[in-house]
Amino acid sequence: MxxxxxxxxxAQALMTQAEQARKTELSAAIADIKATMKQYGITLADLGGAPGVKRAVxxxxxxxxxxxxxxxxxxxxxxGRKPEWVRAALAAGQSIESFRI
Incomplete structure (x- = not known):
């Protein structure tokens, strides 16, 4: 035994192999998606998103x-717990009142 x-x-060796396989398969999947998007003229906006655009939370x-x-x-x-953006603003020395609606 x-x-x-x-x-x-x-287990560590298997995890290393699994991660390498994931990276290889991911690269192939991304290439396939890009080729299909190019073939049909699909844009990120068609898929419901665009680079650099954040959706309202x-x-x-x-x-x-x-x-x-x-x-x-x-x-x-x-x-309760303050949102991350509030904590970041306070840590940067900003006043929460500057964000009041």
Whole structure:
């Protein structure tokens, strides 16, 4: 019977092989998708997106939004964990009041 160390080494080797296979297959899949898009004249906009365009994030809260983030994010300002954009703004020395709607 193999030891724990031997089994862990085998598992690591298999994970390395699996990651390499994933990268190879991913490259082939992306190439196929690009070729099909070119063949039919499909753009990213046709697929519901475009480079550099972020979609508005829906709020999970039922409270009305009081603050709007730099990328259009909304926050009601209630109790609980602050959104990442609020924490980043506060850490950068900005006032939350500058984001009030």
């Amino acid at each position: 193999a030891t724990y160390t031997e089994l862990m080494a085998q 829906k709020s999970k809260s039922k409270a009305p939004a009081k603050y709007r983030g730099p990328n259009g994010e909304l926050w009601g300002g209630g109790a």
